[in-house]
Amino acid sequence: MNALQVDRLTRVYRSAEKEEGLKGTFKALFHKKVIEKTAVSDFSFEAGEGEMIGLIGPNGAGKTTLIKMLSGIIHPTSGSALVYGFDPSRPSDSFKKKISVVMGQKSQLWWDLPAIDSFLLDREIYELPEDRFRKNVALYSEMFGVEDLLKTQVRQLSLGERMKMELILSLLHDPAVLFLDEPTIGLDAIAQKQIRQLLSRINVEKKVTVLLTSHYMEDIRHVCSRVMVVNHGLKIFDGAFDALLDRFNEYKTISVTFENEAGLEPDFEAGWIQRDPYKWHFKVRREQVRPVLQTILNNCDVDDLKLEDEDIGDVIEKIYGVGAVS
C-alpha cells in the first residue's frame, strides 16, 4: 500500500476583495466582491512507505495548502487523497493516530507550562502505553540534547529549543506519516542541522514517511531523496534532487588566483563576478568549463583554483520561472 496516494487534488479559496481606502471599506460593507484563487490544482502523486519528499516552491505556491489537505485540516475542492488508506477529509481517530503535523510558525505546546506537560497530555490523547511514552521521550530528548529543558516553561525556551520540543511532541505517538511545514524556519545553522539529522534518523530507524516543505534548500538536499517543485498550485517537477539540479544547474562558478598577473585576455563568454590582475571569479556554462580551464592552466601561473556549482537559490529561482518540466 502506498503511504500517500493523491489524485488530482484541487483547492480553491474564496475570499473577499476590498477596494483601497475608507471608501472601499464602506463599499465592502454593502457589496462584497468575492474572488476565487486556486491554491492547488490537479495535484497528483504517490509516495511509498518511508519516502522522504521535499516540497519546494515560492511563497503562496500551494505547499502548505497541500499539507493542510493531506492532514485533514482543510477539505479539497475536488480530487481525492488517501493517507495509508484513510481519506483525510473524513478524519477518524485511527487516521489521526497515523499522522503528525508540525507547522513551523504555530506552536502546539502549552506556552505557560513545561514541554513535559504537553507531552503528558499527548500521552493521554494518543492513548500511549506508559513504557512506550517514557521510551520515546527519553529517545528524542537525548537525540536533540534537550533532556535538561523538559521541565522549563515553553515560553522561556529559545526558538530552536521550542522547535525541537514541537518535533518531539509530534513524534511521541510514532506516526507513520510526518507533515512538516517549514520546521527549520528562523533557526540557527546548528539547530537546523540537528533537525535534519533527527529527521534522517527517524526515517531510517522508524520508516516514517515525511513530507517536508522548506525554503532552506539544505534541508531538502540533506533530508529528501525526492523533491516536488510547486508553483501557482501546479506540480512542475517531481524527481530526485540531484536530477533537478542537473537539469537547471546550467552554470559553474570558477575562482582562480594567479602567482603573477594574468596576461591572458579571455576569449570565452563569462559572467564576471570579480576580475583583477591576480584573481578571476566568473560563471561559465557547464559545457564550457573544460576548455576554459585548459586555456587558463596552459597560459597562466595558477596559484589556486576553485570550481563550484551554481548557487542553489539561483537555480531554484530559475525553476520557479519555468512552466511544467516533468
Add this chain to the structure above:
Amino acid sequence: MRKYAEIAGITWKSMMAYRYDVFAGAIFSICKILLAWLMWRVIFLNREQVGGYDFASMMTYYIIASFLGRLDQSNGLNWQFCNEIRNGQFGKYIVRPLRPVLYFLSCSYSKSVYVFGVNIIATAAWALIFFKQFRISPDIADWCLAALVFLLGMNFMIMFNYFLSILCFRFINIDGLNILKSNLIEFVSGALVPLSVFPAAVTKAFSLLPFYYTVYYPASLLAGRNEGSPLAAVAAMLFWNTLIIVVSALYYKKYVRKFEGAGI
C-alpha cells in the same frame, strides 16, 4: 475519557502558572460587592423593599449571584477558540484524536472548579461580614435544587459559548457579538440585579430564556425565594441543553468545512 481528564488537569496547571490573575479577580469581586453594598445602602435609605427584596435579602442575593456568575469561565474560551479559528491554529484540534466540544467542556469545567476554590473564600468572607444580614435558605432541598439548576445552567452557558465560537468558522470575527452577548447576559441572567425588580411582564419574558436559570433562579433559591416550579426549571434547562448540544453539533459539522487554516 482519560484524555479529557488530562485536558482538565493541564488547564489547572496553566491557570496555576498565573495565580495572580485569579487572585486579582477574587479581590476585584470583593470591591464589586463593596460597591454594590454602598449602592443598595443608598437605594434602601428611603424604602423598605425593592422588587420584593429588603436590604438584607438583596445583599444575600447579590453575594450569591456574584459568586455564581463568576463560576462560568467559558466566555474566555470562546474568545480563545475564535482567535484560533481566525489565525489558523484551530488545526491542532482537528489533527489530534479528540473532539473540540469535549476539549472546550473539559477546559471550562476545569476553570470553573479552580475559580470556585478561590472565590468561595472571598464569598464566605462576605457572608461572615454580612452575617446578620445574610439570609441564606436553611432548606437542604433548596440547596440541592439550586445546585442542579445551576449546573444545568452552566453547562448551557458553556455550550452556548462553544456554539458562538463555531460561528467564527463562518463569520471569522464575532468580537462585537461576543461583547454584546456578555453585557446582555449579565443583565438578563440576573447577575447585576434580581430580575424581580423589573415589571412582572418583563420578568415573565426573561423566564422564557435559558439565562434566567443560569444565575437568577438558583441565586433566588439560595436566598430563600422560590421563583417558579423546580420541576419546570429542570425541564426547561434540560430542553435548552439538548437544543444547544444538537445545534452546536450540526453547525460544527457544517461550518468546520469552511475552515481555511489561514496564517499557517
